[in-house]
Amino acid sequence: MTASAPSSPPPLAPLLEMRGIVKSFPGVQALCGVNFSLKTGEVLALLGENGAGKSTLMKVLGGAFRADAGTIAIDGVAQHFASPQDSRRAGVAVIYQEFNLVPGLTACENIFLGQEPTRAGFVAQTQERRQAAELFQRLGVEVDLDAPCRRLTTAQQQLVEIAKALAFQARIIVMDEPSAALTSHEVGRLFAIIEELKRQGIGVVYISHRLDEIFTVADRVTVLRDGLNVGERPIAQVTRQELIELMVGRELSDEFPKRATTIGPPRLEVTGLRRGRAVRDVSLSVRRGEIVALTGLVGAGRTETVRLIFGADPRDAGEIRLDGRLLAIRSPRDAIAAGIGLLTEDRKLQGLVLGHAVRENFGLPNLNWLSRGGFVKLRRERDEYARYVATLRIKASSAEQRAGTLSGGNQQKVVLAKWLARNCDVLIFDEPTRGIDVGAKYEIYLLMNELAAQGKAILMISSELPEVLGMADRILVLHEGRVTGEIADARTATQEQIMKLAIA
Numbered sequence: 001m002t003a004s005a006p007s008s009p010p011p012l013a014p015l016l017e018m019r020g021i022v023k024s025f026p027g028v029q030a031l032c033g034v035n036f037s038l039k040t041g042e043v044l045a046l047l048g049e050n051g052a053g054k055s056t057l058m059k060v061l062g063g064a065f066r067a068d069a070g071t072i073a074i075d076g077v078a079q080h081f082a083s084p085q086d087s088r089r090a091g092v093a094v095i096y097q098e099f100n101l102v103p104g105l106t107a108c109e110n111i112f113l114g115q116e117p118t119r120a121g122f123v124a125q126t127q128e129r130r131q132a133a134e135l136f137q138r139l140g141v142e143v144d145l146d147a148p149c150r151r152l153t154t155a156q157q158q159l160v161e162i163a164k165a166l167a168f169q170a171r172i173i174v175m176d177e178p179s180a181a182l183t184s185h186e187v188g189r190l191f192a193i194i195e196e197l198k199r200q201g202i203g204v205v206y207i208s209h210r211l212d213e214i215f216t217v218a219d220r221v222t223v224l225r226d227g228l229n230v231g232e233r234p235i236a237q238v239t240r241q242e243l244i245e246l247m248v249g250r251e252l253s254d255e256f257p258k259r260a261t262t263i264g265p266p267r268l269e270v271t272g273l274r275r276g277r278a279v280r281d282v283s284l285s286v287r288r289g290e291i292v293a294l295t296g297l298v299g300a301g302r303t304e305t306v307r308l309i310f311g312a313d314p315r316d317a318g319e320i321r322l323d324g325r326l327l328a329i330r331s332p333r334d335a336i337a338a339g340i341g342l343l344t345e346d347r348k349l350q351g352l353v354l355g356h357a358v359r360e361n362f363g364l365p366n367l368n369w370l371s372r373g374g375f376v377k378l379r380r381e382r383d384e385y386a387r388y389v390a391t392l393r394i395k396a397s398s399a400e401q402r403a404g405t406l407s408g409g410n411q412q413k414v415v416l417a418k419w420l421a422r423n424c425d426v427l428i429f430d431e432p433t434r435g436i437d438v439g440a441k442y443e444i445y446l447l448m449n450e451l452a453a454q455g456k457a458i459l460m461i462s463s464e465l466p467e468v469l470g471m472a473d474r475i476l477v478l479h480e481g482r483v484t485g486e487i488a489d490a491r492t493a494t495q496e497q498i499m500k501l502a503i504a
Contacts, residue, residue, distance in 0.1 A: 013076030014204045015040040016061075016172055021070035023056055027397070030056040032227040033070070038172065038203040043194060045214045045235070046207045048224035049247055049437035050407030051395070054207055057224070062094040063087035073174070093165030094259040097435075099157050103150035107143050107160045108132045111167050135163040138200075139193050145499050155186040162193065173197065174205040179213060180435060183298045191217050209437055211240055212466065224250055247502075248439040257442065257471030259449040263473065264288030266323045267457035269424045270309060270338075273318035277303040278462050280481040282318075285428065285455040291448060293472035293490065294461045296502045301481035302461045303345055306428045309343040309459075311335045322425060336365055341419035343412070345430040345461070351415040354404030358396050362418045388417035393443065409440025416447065427451060429460045431466065445471060465495045477501035 016038040019026050023031040031053050038044050048054050059065040061072065063081035072079045074090055081087045088092075093378050101110050111132050123458050132145050136159070143156050143163075152160070158178060175194075179187045194204055194217055206218060214221060215235060223231045223246040231246045236399055244255060266285045269437060274280040286292045292301050308315045311329040320327045322338055329335050335342070344350035352361050362385045370381050385399055392413045394407060412432065419427060429448070433441040448471065462468050468475060468490070475487040477498055485501035487493045 010386060013073070014038060015042075015075060017071075017073045017076075018057070018061065018093045019071050019073075020062055021057060021072075023060060023065060024068060024449070029228055031060070031067075031432040034224065034227065034229050036229065037140065039220075040171075040203055041198045041201045042220060043198060043204045043206055043218050045218035045221040046205055046224070047214070047221060047243060047247055049439045052224040052247070054224055055176070058094060058176065059172065061087065061092055061172075063092075067492060070396070072427070088168060088170075091169060092174070093168070093170035093172070094174040095158070095161045095165065095176065095178065097180060101157055101160060104148055106146050106148055107152065107156075107163075109147040110149055110160050111135065111163050113164075115165045124148065127445065131167070132163065135166050138166065138196075139163065140196060140222040141163055141193070142363075142382040149206075153186075155182055155189065155199045155438060158190070159193075162197075170202070172203050173206070174207070176207045177209070177435060178206070179208065182441070184393075185364060187213070202213050205372055208233055209433075209435060210464070211243060211438070214243070215240070223247055244438050248442070250482065255438075255442070256467070257446050257449060261289065261473055263290045263353075263452070264455065267322060268309075268459065269319075269321040269324075271319045271321075273305060273308055274302065274316045275308055275313060276316065278481050279308060279315075280479070282481070284459075284476055286459050288455045288457060289452050291458045291460055291471055291475050292451055293475045294459060294478065295463070295465070295468050295475060295498060296484075298463070299480075300478040300502065302478055304481070305478070305494040306342060306430060306459065306461065309335070310340060310428065312342070312418070315398070323368065334422075336422065339425035340428070341365075341422060341424035341426070342428045343415050343419065343430060347408075347411050347415050348404075352403045352411060353467075355402060357400045358403050358406065359399035360393070361414055362421065365418050366421050384421060385417070390421060391420075392417055392447065396483035407437075407440075409437060409443075411459060412436060412444065416444070420451075424456070426457045426459070429458065431461055431463065433464070434460075465498055469493055469495070479503065 014037040018036040021031050021034040034053065034057055036057060046054050056065060059066045063084040063086050079090050102113065108129055112128050129145055136143050139159065139162060141159055142161055149157055151161060178190060182190065197204055205496065208214060216447045218235045220234050221238060223227060225247060264287055266286050268286040271283045273279055283306050296302055307313045309320060311334050313332045320329055327338050329338065348354060359381055363376060364383045370377055382399055394413045395410050403411060412494065432444055446457055460471065472490040474495055475498065476483055477492050479502055
């Protein structure tokens with residue numbers, strides 16, 4: 001009788017397995033039977049355009065939404081999440097882009113909020129502090145336990161969120177756009193912490209629109225499109241171009257569309273711009289039909305410079321000219337009247353009134369010609385807005401949809417529409433594609449090229465060096481409020497060259 005070969009042990013169940021997840025909202029099928037898995041000690045990048053279903057899937061995992069159909073299992077054990085508390089008890093932590101911290105409480109108090117260690121009915125503060133210190137030590141970082149969270153940097157607040165997750169023994173951590181507001185140094189520190197979490201057997205779901213980061217931090221990638229899982233790959237077996245095409249569902253010949261450049265005389269000229277230590281003697285020009293990138297590290301004075309140009313902050317010194325004419329800009333109203341438009345870095349807080357309809361947001365800077373006798377001509381406002389919906393391919397259920405409910409890409413298009421309606425001669429784009437998916441980015445790039453072809457002058461602030469190199473005709477680099485270098489032909493520039501100027 002022949003001895004049978006020893007059977008191999010059954011494969012271990014994934015740390016997380018979601019199968020056939022379906023979720024719909026009135027008029028929208030958000031998830032159409034999505035399968036999704038995560039291994040122990042793995043970093044899985046979850047990619048997709050805005051509206052692809054990423055946030056909905058993670059909210060189902062986090063217990064914020066209840067799936068219409070499908071199953072969730074952790075370590076092979078079926079889970080039923082009726083609330084975020086159920087998900088949290090099962091070991092799932094979701095760290096959203098907008099942190100869930102109480103600003104007035106200390107870092108230590110935020111970590112244990114709702115699960116404070118007690119003794120005789122009182123919070124055991126000594127034990128709480130010891131445990132908080134151990135959590136940060138486990139992450140290899142130091143954070144002031146007694147500092148109110150409102151005084152912490154964005155990176156430090158993120159560390160508090162991660163420590164909160166570890167405090168209730170989370171084994172699955174979801175990070176939604178975790179690097180959006182971090183410096184390059186802070187991003188490096190975040191990646192080191194994620195590596196430490198991996199070593200501790202924690203699975204991380206990493207959501208980001210920054211593809212360069214994905215190839216640095218992820219082990220595997222899953223792509224959603226239109227509520228479906230359209231592809232899973234080990235990160236070593238996929239290219240950047242393949243990821244882009246999976247996300248948008250079509251072939252893009254180039255991530256940054258090419259254009260024929262016809263550059264004319266200067267339109268915007270700024271000389272000797274100053275404000276305290278933030279902006280120190282900045283001079284620049286942007287010519288007709290030209291895209292100029294203003295770049296540098298966080299805190300270099302980029303946004304502060306364009307706020308002075310737009311009149312959002314008073315300047316100590318400096319002159320601003322448009323087509324050779326000296327402008328007296330004391331407020332944004334003056335800049336708008338002169339033909340300058342600013343797409344702000346924070347579209348949610350500064351570019352839109354989120355609680356108002358998209359039609360109303362579109363009309364705000366255009367009330368001088370959309371109103372008569374103090375009353376808005378609603379029909380004309382709707383008609384003009386509809387024209388830009390078609391031109392910019394804005395996806396909204398109606399003109400009355402609240403701006404806060406749109407995807408990031410569509411919010412940016414509404415902001416762009418209101419400035420296009422004013423027919424501005426100079427358009428300032430401050431981080432135009434931050435938090436926007438790759439398909440919407442491409443559309444924004446096409447629009448910028450089209451505007452330049454019309455003879456507009458475009459000044460673009462960007463922290464993404466591939467975007468700077470791919471879109472700009474000329475590059476200006478700031479460091480500590482000063483222009484430290486100019487690259488006259490962006491086509492010949494390198495990221496290393498820009499970074500040398502940025503840290504000068």
